[in-house]
Amino acid sequence: MYFCLVQKSFLNTINSPKELRLLNQKDLPQLAKELREFIINIVATKEGHLGASLGVVELTIALHYVFNTPEDQLIWDVGHQAYGHKILTGRRDNFHTNRQLGGISGFPKREESEYDTFGVGHASTSISAALGMAIASQLKGEDKHHIAVIGDASIAGGMAFEGLNHAGVTDANLLIILNDNAIGIDPSVGALKQYLTNVKKGTQKRNNIIKALNFDYSGPIDGHDIDKIISELNRLKTVKGPKFLHIITTKGKGLKQAEKDQVKYHAPGKFNAKTGDLITKITVEEPPKYQDVFGYTILELAKQNKKIVGITPAMPTGSSLKYMMEDMPNRAFDVGIAEQHAVTLAAGMATQGLIPFCNIYSTFLQRAYDQIIHDVALQKLPVIFCLDRAGLVGEDGATHHGVFDLSYLRCIPNLIIFAPRNELELRNIMYTSQLGLEFPIAIRYPRGKGVTLNWKQPFQNIEIGKGILLKKGKKLAVLSIGTIAKNVSEAILNIDVSHYDMRFVKPLDERLLLSIFETYDTIITIEDNSITGGFGSAVLEFAAINNYKNTIKLLGIPDAFIEHGSVDELQQAIGLDVESLSNYIKSFL
Structure with a gap:
């Protein structure tokens, strides 16, 4: 007689972290395997953000296993890390509705679950929010933990540094976990990224900058070793004051193609869940994406005008500035998740006679409002703002719709605002803008494809203020x-x-x-x-x-x-x- 041993499914038994904490620790690696497969299978057909959540599966399980969530408060910086978190906190059975009309949100959302302690669609906000919660708990005499998971290059954002700077002089019960995977949507950039790389390689000789900010620093540890993570989290629960755990993860972990091409598999569209291969659509000639019209046009103009430079805050692929970065690396700049810096950097360049095209998603330009007013418009500096993803953007929802730009820009003096109705108008206003405007200009255009096949036509000047x-x-x-x-x-x-x-x-x-x-x-x-x-x-x-x-x-x-x-x-x-x-x-x- 033969017996077929069927592997028990753990994921299907978990409707909240309470059930997760009943599991034996030795069974958690199997749960991690099931959770990865579940995410892959759903996203393969329903689409969404893939790589970020695959990279934090072990961390997600460990956090809910060790901490008493939602009493202990967990915040995910850049919410596309949080698919595993959603699945383990009561949303497994409706996760297939993720990002769809009437379904659950693709990002943590306070209205959706008590486990989503803070809405996080934009980057670098978790440390400030978690510190605010921790101070509130102190004032109310509550004994609870507050954990900020900051990853996907968000640690380099200015607001994250502001939060670190404040947290280091408090005795708040705050744990910051750096999910260090060396990539946001595109590969991370900057001196901090190089510093963290050196820390991982053991070649960093200078004092740890996190320790210098009065944090109890530990790591770096393997973010896919669930036993090691649990051990360290249990230790950190006993440590008072601000703490910092540095873990190393691989974005896209568990799907070979997602590990190999982390940019493409950040949000890959539909793909074969078993092989990981992208499902290619039947190729018919279609109009270009507006972002590509921008990308190819700025490169074309830059070859004619040596004063043109390109700037983007961590979106070279999304904005298509990558074409200029590949062809003219000395004149195109990815400044990381730093919209304020991007705007004032452009202003500084403009004072010296350069012609900066500052490409920022409409929703993210909101983060640099003071810089637009004070550093650009007030000084009449002819910065050219190219606002991608204007209007409704679709499945990313409320945190990403670019539906406020005309309102928040229109009240600013000295600022020209233009919205092209098609690709030709976008090309022509870009051409016009670099001919020598006396004021800054904001050009807003949508996500997705345009309407014109024969879009690459000779440039024509557009008369400013003419309908x-x-x-x-x-x-x-x-x-x-x-x-x-x-x-x-x-x-x-x-x-x-x-x-x-x-x-x-x-x-x-x-x-x-x-x-x-x-x-x-x-x-x-x-x-x-x-x-x-x-x-x-x-x-x-x-x-x-x-x-x-x-x-x-x-x-x-x-x-x-x-x-x-x-x-x-x-x-x-x-x-x-x-x-x-x-x-x-x-x-x-």
Whole structure:
């Protein structure tokens, strides 16, 4: 008689960390194997962030095994590390809805679970937040632990240093864990990265900078040795004051292709869960991504103009500045997760006659607001801001939508704001910007593909502050800004209305607006930015100043944080899709 021994599944028995803590420690490596396979199988078909979470599987299990979460508070810097955390904290059975409309968020979210103690979509925030929690616990007389897991290059962000600087002079019960994998989305850069590399190799002779900041430093240890991690976490539980554990991990651990190509497998799209091979789509000629139009155009311009330099905060691949970095490494700069530094670095370069193209995602430029005002606009320095991922970005959700830029930039003096409706307009405004503007300019464009196959056409100068008529009609005027013009054009295909692409939010084309207000009783503004303070608000202000009584209707992003889902789904939900726009416009005829 033969018996078939079936391996017991541990993951399916865990609905919260309470069940996890009942396991024998010797069974945890098997749990880690199951957790990796679970993440791989779901992300292979549903898409999402892969490499970061695979790299912290052992750490995730160890943290929930040793600490009494959620009483002990755990914060994940850059939330795409937290898939394993979500699965172990009651979201295993609905993890397949990750990043989908109505499903769970791709990042920790306080509304979603008591185990998500802090929302973390942007980088370098965990230390400050955890320290705030730790000080609060002290003041309330509570005996609990506070753990910040900072990884994927976030330790190099300025805010992380600010948090370290403060935490080192407190006696707060704070543990900072550095998940050192030497990569964010792209490989880490900078002197701190080199320092940490030397620490790992044992070649660093200078005093440990973490110890110098009054932390109890331990490590570096193998972040995939679960027994060693548990042992060290148990020891650190008994140590008072600020503590720092340095662990070494491999991003993408457990999937060979993800370990080998960590940039591509950060968020790889769909892939074969067994082999790791990416699922290639049938190749048909498609318009380029806007980021690639930027990337190829800046390289083309830089070859003609030696004053042009490129800057990006840790997004050379995402912004496509990588093309210039490969061809002209001395004139293109990845400054790490440091948006404030990127902006003021560009300002410094501009004072010396260089022409800096500072490429930052719209949502991340929010982190450098003072620098835009004080270091660039106030001094009339002609920095060219290229804002990628403007508008709705889709599945990354509320932390990543670029829907506030027109509002937060429009109130700044000396700043030109332009939104191209297609690839040709993006190329031409980039060309125009480097010819010698007297003021800084912000150029905002969306994530994803454009609309033009034959996009690489000869450059043409764009007149600053000039809008254009796209379609002439009789009934009313629709004013759009940026790439939402595509939806508008399709929506009014068989409707007798006029359509204007205003192009510039600042300065507004007042001559054109005067003509529009004199001609049409009803005016509808459409934008993929917050209605509050955006392009439509600018038109309303113009009408008020000039005493116009026309009917003015504003369409755009409502005064709410928009959750995750595909761009098409989100546009339908808020009435910016073609059908909704068409029905809305028809209602005025």
